[in-house]
Amino acid sequence: MSATNKQVATSSLADQSLASLMAIFDSRDVVLGDDALPYAVDESRALVPQPSAVVFPRTHEQVVDLMHWARSNKVPLVPSGGRTGLSGGACAGANEVVVSMEKMNRILDFDPISGLVRVEAGVVLETLQEYCTERGWYYPVDYASKGSAQMGGAVATNAGGIRVLKFGMTRDWVAGIKAVDGAGETLDIDRCLVKDNSGYSVKDLLVGSEGTLAIVTEITFRLTRPLEHQHTLLVGIHDLDHMVDVFGKARDLAQMNAAEFFSESAVRVVTELHGLKSPFHEHYPFYLLLEYDEAGLDIDTLAEVFDGLDVIVSRNEKQKEYIWSLREWISSSINAQKPYKNDVACRISHIKEWLHDLESGLNAVNPAVNFIWFGHLGDGNVHINVLPSPDMARVAFDVLHERFDQVITEIASQYHATISAEHGVGVLKKDMLPGMLSDAEMTIYRKIKRVFDPDGILNPGKLFDS
Numbered sequence: 001m002s003a004t005n006k007q008v009a010t011s012s013l014a015d016q017s018l019a020s021l022m023a024i025f026d027s028r029d030v031v032l033g034d035d036a037l038p039y040a041v042d043e044s045r046a047l048v049p050q051p052s053a054v055v056f057p058r059t060h061e062q063v064v065d066l067m068h069w070a071r072s073n074k075v076p077l078v079p080s081g082g083r084t085g086l087s088g089g090a091c092a093g094a095n096e097v098v099v100s101m102e103k104m105n106r107i108l109d110f111d112p113i114s115g116l117v118r119v120e121a122g123v124v125l126e127t128l129q130e131y132c133t134e135r136g137w138y139y140p141v142d143y144a145s146k147g148s149a150q151m152g153g154a155v156a157t158n159a160g161g162i163r164v165l166k167f168g169m170t171r172d173w174v175a176g177i178k179a180v181d182g183a184g185e186t187l188d189i190d191r192c193l194v195k196d197n198s199g200y201s202v203k204d205l206l207v208g209s210e211g212t213l214a215i216v217t218e219i220t221f222r223l224t225r226p227l228e229h230q231h232t233l234l235v236g237i238h239d240l241d242h243m244v245d246v247f248g249k250a251r252d253l254a255q256m257n258a259a260e261f262f263s264e265s266a267v268r269v270v271t272e273l274h275g276l277k278s279p280f281h282e283h284y285p286f287y288l289l290l291e292y293d294e295a296g297l298d299i300d301t302l303a304e305v306f307d308g309l310d311v312i313v314s315r316n317e318k319q320k321e322y323i324w325s326l327r328e329w330i331s332s333s334i335n336a337q338k339p340y341k342n343d344v345a346c347r348i349s350h351i352k353e354w355l356h357d358l359e360s361g362l363n364a365v366n367p368a369v370n371f372i373w374f375g376h377l378g379d380g381n382v383h384i385n386v387l388p389s390p391d392m393a394r395v396a397f398d399v400l401h402e403r404f405d406q407v408i409t410e411i412a413s414q415y416h417a418t419i420s421a422e423h424g425v426g427v428l429k430k431d432m433l434p435g436m437l438s439d440a441e442m443t444i445y446r447k448i449k450r451v452f453d454p455d456g457i458l459n460p461g462k463l464f465d466s
Contacts, residue, residue, distance in 0.1 A: 013075070018053070020069060021055070029055060029057070030056075031055075031056075036051045041091050042086070042088065043083065045091075046428050050095060054097070054098040055098070056100050056103045057101070057103070057217075067180050070097065071457060074457070076456075077459070079459060080100045080101065081122070085153065086423045087423050087424045087426030087427065089425070089462050094460075096460075105124070110135065116221065117220070117223060118176070118219070118221075120217065124146075125145075137224070138225060141154070141168075142162055142163055143159060143161030144328045156207075156209065160376070160379070162258050162260065163291075164379045165258055165376070166256065166257040170207065171204060171207040173221050173222045174207055174222075176189055176220035177189050178190060178216070178219075181214040182213070183452075183453070183454055187206070189206075192220050210459060210463055230257060230293060232323050233306075234311070234312040235309055237286040253298070254293060255292060256290060256378065258291040258376075259289070260288075260289040261286055262326065262373065264285055264286070264287075269330065276326070279323075280310045282310060286373075288377065327374065339372070340387075340397075340401050343384075344419055345379065345380045346417035348379075348380045351377070351382070358382075358407075358408065358411055362407055368388070369387065369389065371385065372387065405431065408432070418436060419432045
């Protein structure tokens with residue numbers, strides 16, 4: 001937007017505050033009015049967007065200046081990455097200034113001896129992966145939104161994805177962080193050592209803090225060597241008992257990279273929408289997707305484990321892509337139906353009873369709803385998707401969401417599970433959080449928040465109410 005257009009755009013900021021904000025940034029890097037609205041929501045659409053402005057810092061120093069401006073003017077800030085989150089962590093609905101990191105998108109340094117790469121927070125995951133691959137390295141945390149998800153957001157939510165079973169979460173790959181806390185102080189935690197037991201890990205505290213403690217400007221990531229050839233398998237599963245049993249036997253065959261599951265209802269939606277064929281002649285209640293490193297996988301032993309089962313073993317890249325598409329396209333295929341979504345996890349050994357109790361509990365709220373189940377079986381992470389029946393009014397379905405939250409929280413507590421496996425807490429789950437944590441833990445959370453953000457200006461109303 002041009003400077004001329006900005007002068008006529010509306011903002012809730014006082015003239016003096018807006019003038020001092022404009023002094024920090026180039027005119028191209030401040031957006032007001034309707035042009036700001038897309039930057040104030042993530043994929044959850046948890047809040048009606050109402051930002052006072054969006055700013056696009058290009059340097060760490062600008063973020064420092066912005067933080068001091070926000071404290072002086074008592075204006076809250078909402079950090080924003082690729083806005084692919086599903087819990088409302090990047091939504092601005094109360095005249096906050098949104099801090100979009102998309103113009104801080106440089107790859108700053110590559111250290112092939114140590115296997116490290118330093119990037120700005122706005123670098124997109126897919127860009128990082130391509131950069132590393134070209135240099136013989138691999139950044140292994142991978143998920144479906146990699147074409148738009150930014151690395152600052154990945155750190156803020158401790159993103160997981162499809163190969164957590166082998167590679168862990170984002171936190172496991174963060175070697176260093178540079179950030180600005182709510183007091184405007186620079187936190188340069190970038191020793192990047194494999195062994196460093198010098199007290200508390202502030203770095204690890206910032207990972208997963210959802211922009212409530214500091215705005216991350218740079219991250220140094222650890223890298224690994226690229227994946228060798230993999231075998232991808234799809235197995236038809238008769239029931240949940242069968243799924244857990246097959247997984248237990250299959251896990252010991254060789255190095256397993258991923259173990260995903262999804263229901264027949266999920267397969268039906270994907271195949272019908274995208275014109276794909278069904279994987280088997282017979283329809284199964286569940287499907288199990290397994291990925292192995294090719295090295296060390298004994299085909300004869302594999303045949304013994306899956307004897308008598310319907311199994312597809314990928315023979316080429318096209319088959320592999322087909323199998324993965326059945327899993328990775330589920331979420332986008334059902335978004336038009338506006339399902340109730342939740343992201344939970346429990347121990348794998350409890351998953352059969354837990355899923356049964358979840359479905360029974362949610363059905364008790366309204367027996368007319370339908371379910372699409374999928375998730376990361378290898379780490380116990382389930383994505384709950386509840387859809388209205390075709391004849392259910394939208395308003396009638398939406399009013400059920402609060403009760404769904406209550407049921408999930410109650411059952412999660414019974415199983416020592418979590419109400420947020422990888423999507424964060426944000427706005428949508430903050431009322432569920434006290435059901436998972438003790439009063440002592442919530443007190444510690446609030447004390448930590450005050451230390452990093454004494455004026456409460458960083459992403460207020462996310463995680464918990466200060």
